[in-house]
Amino acid sequence: MTTTVRVPEERSARVPAEQRGPGRDRDSVRLLVSCGTEVSHHAFVELPRRLRAGDLLIVNTSPTLAAAVDGRIGHARVVVHFSTRGDDGRWAVELRDPDGRGTTRARAGGPAGTEVRLAGDVRLVLEEPLTPYGSRLWWGRVSDPDVLGLLRRHGRPIRYSYTQRDQPLSVYQTVFALPSADGGGSAEMPSAARPFTARLVAELVSRGVQFAPITLHTGVASAEAHEPPYPERYEVPEASARLINAARAGEGRILAVGTTAVRAVESAADAGGVVLARKGWTDLVVTPEQGVRVVDGLLTGLHEPEASHLLMLEAIAGRAAIERSYGEALSGLYLWHEFGDVHLILPEEGPHAERCSSNYR
Secondary structure, three states, X not given: OOXXXXXXXXXXXXXXXXXXXOOOOOOOOEEEEEEOOEEEEEEHHHHHHHOOOOOEEEEEOXXXXXXXXXXXXXXXXXXXXXXXXXXXXXXXXXXXXXXXOOOEEEXXXXXXXXXXXXXXXXXXXXXXXXXXXXXXXXXXXXXXXOHHHHHHHHOEOOOXXXXXXXXXXXXXXXXXXXXXXXXXXEOOOOHHHOOOOHHHHHHHHHOOOEEEEEEEEOOOOOOOOOOOOOOEEEEEOHHHHHHHHHHHHOOOOEEEEOHHHHHHHHHOEXXXXXXXXXXXXXXXXXXXXXXXXXXXXXXXXXXXXXXXXXXXXXXXXXXXXXXXXXXXXXXXXXXXXXXXXXXXXXXXXXXXXXXXXXXXX
């Protein structure tokens, strides 16, 4: 996507869909459907009619953490965004400055040795940048090893300046979120799945659509940064790997719900596209040059033109298709960000197959 395109500020979704008026629910958002350069406009509740029996949705079960905690460096107030827990017990963290409006603004990271005082006399000491080429995220060591307990007691969901007000953590949990065995989770919500409701999931299942759960604990993205994703923890369980491979062997389409689901399942695939049961860390960045081996399509939110996620969308659908669909989203006044509208990218099919539609009327 060209960086000359800008999303107008008024196109940011400031509150969740269910808070925009009486009788609304999470699924009260719009659905942009693209199939190649063919684009159509729908309500998200029409999703079951855009899919067909045998399609398989890969969904991320990672719960969202209350990952923002207030702290002080000397007399200066800061906000710590806890991103990812390392194997050695350290945490990748981002320090932010309060902006006086209940949100935060970017702050330079470091230097090494910086000590942040947190609630309950807990100390965080920055040790080194997460990567040698960036200084936004740092590895830090916390004096109390129970960081997840600290987040439960004193944390709140990460919130960016385009949102209108603080929201309870429940607003940032998707219908697919499950407690992790180790209590871990995502610093930021796997938001593509947010519009799903239990009612909509039941309708999809009744129409023969299958679900394959995976887990990827997403780290801090920071709206201003537009950096490639950092290494993240993921797991593709054996049962999901079997479901995905069986759908690929049949006529079902493999559709990922969110870029996190794409990253996880593509990380678990071998050179031939067979998905294996795997867990650990992934540093995979999906690009058009690399392509995808497993997924046929994607349900995702709308991303800023500078966002690295757009490379993944281009890898799945092609640059021309993404440029066309984003032009339609802008002219159609769709809403961006985690409380906004969603985009369903379907694979192009043969001339005698149904395109951008389902088997249901």
